[in-house]
Amino acid sequence: MKLPQRFCLAALPLLFCGSCGFSREPLVVPSDEKYTEQDALGMIKASRGALAPVYAPLAEQIVADFNLAEKTGVGIDLGSGPGTLIVELCKRTRLHWINADINPHFFPYFYKRAEECGYGHRVSAIFADARSLPFRDNYADIIVSRGSFHFWKDKVQAFSEIYRVLKPGAVAYIGRGFSQNLPVETARKVRAKQGGKRKYDVEKTANELHNIMKELGIKDYHIHRPQPPNSEKVNYGIWVEFHKPKTNVCGHQIADFAFFSKTCIVCSTY
Ligand SMILES: C[S@@+](CC[C@H](N)C(=O)[O-])C[C@H]1O[C@@H](n2cnc3c(N)ncnc32)[C@H](O)[C@@H]1O
Numbered sequence: 001m002k003l004p005q006r007f008c009l010a011a012l013p014l015l016f017c018g019s020c021g022f023s024r025e026p027l028v029v030p031s032d033e034k035y036t037e038q039d040a041l042g043m044i045k046a047s048r049g050a051l052a053p054v055y056a057p058l059a060e061q062i063v064a065d066f067n068l069a070e071k072t073g074v075g076i077d078l079g080s081g082p083g084t085l086i087v088e089l090c091k092r093t094r095l096h097w098i099n100a101d102i103n104p105h106f107f108p109y110f111y112k113r114a115e116e117c118g119y120g121h122r123v124s125a126i127f128a129d130a131r132s133l134p135f136r137d138n139y140a141d142i143i144v145s146r147g148s149f150h151f152w153k154d155k156v157q158a159f160s161e162i163y164r165v166l167k168p169g170a171v172a173y174i175g176r177g178f179s180q181n182l183p184v185e186t187a188r189k190v191r192a193k194q195g196g197k198r199k200y201d202v203e204k205t206a207n208e209l210h211n212i213m214k215e216l217g218i219k220d221y222h223i224h225r226p227q228p229p230n231s232e233k234v235n236y237g238i239w240v241e242f243h244k245p246k247t248n249v250c251g252h253q254i255a256d257f258a259f260f261s262k263t264c265i266v267c268s269t270y
Pocket of ligand 1: 035043047078079080081082083084085100101102103106128129130131145146147148151152153
């Protein structure tokens with residue numbers, strides 16, 4: 001009897017692993033999918049496990065620093081994954097929050113979680129590559145991102161997209177790691193659970209972020225390296241906060257700025 005090809009591919013790993021305690025479901029067909037369900041499940045697990053204490057203090061800090069408590073409009077979390085930060089931001093703001101992520105396998109979990117927490121009506125999710133955001137110019141009241149920018153292939157392009165999508169006067173807060181208000185003992189435990197996997201050169205990343213801001217001509221920015229007292233040996237990560245001005249250098253509204261030709265469409269100032 002001729003077996004269907006799908007069956008043969010599915011059976012192969014079973015033949016080799018039948019007696020070696022291999023318990024995972026074998027892949028039915030080889031997949032070239034880059035952002036997989038497996039990736040999403042791994043990150044969801046981390047967000048509920050080792051990283052769980054990180055999101056609430058971060059949301060608290062973002063809301064306080066950028067006066068979001070009474071603000072209405074739209075916030076985007078770029079590379080939000082499980083959307084845990086969004087749920088915490090929903091608790092503390094009145095904004096509508098969008099999970100913009102390159103891996104849509106996160107979205108069913110994200111919607112379910114938001115629904116369970118009572119925020120189903122205040123969230124959306126959209127497939128998005130940071131290099132080419134699916135939003136019009138001057139759209140968002142705030143853009144945040146945690147633990148994602150180091151994956152972006154073309155960071156200059158991605159940051160220019162964030163800047164394009166920000167409303168005039170709006171702010172972006174992009175980074176990795178923790179917020180200043182995360183207790184040091186908690187931060188230490190999170191890092192211990194992560195093992196050595198998350199080691200990176202903070203100084204080098206700071207330089208990289210400075211260079212990106214310079215290249216994009218963004219002047220109103222600040223690099224944050226959270227370092228609460230007694231946290232010397234704990235890596236709290238790195239963040240960049242940048243603001244889109246309300247007006248051009250010529251004094252006209254920034255909304256009258258043609259992003260691609262880099263000129264003001266009222267007076268053509270370059
Ligand atoms: C380490 S996870 C962090 C998830 C979430 N921000 C958190 O802190 O729980 C990185 C996330 O960035 C997303 N990502 C990676 N590259 C991306 C890109 N080019 N554009 C948008 N999202 C991206 C991944 O799919 C994943 O959800």
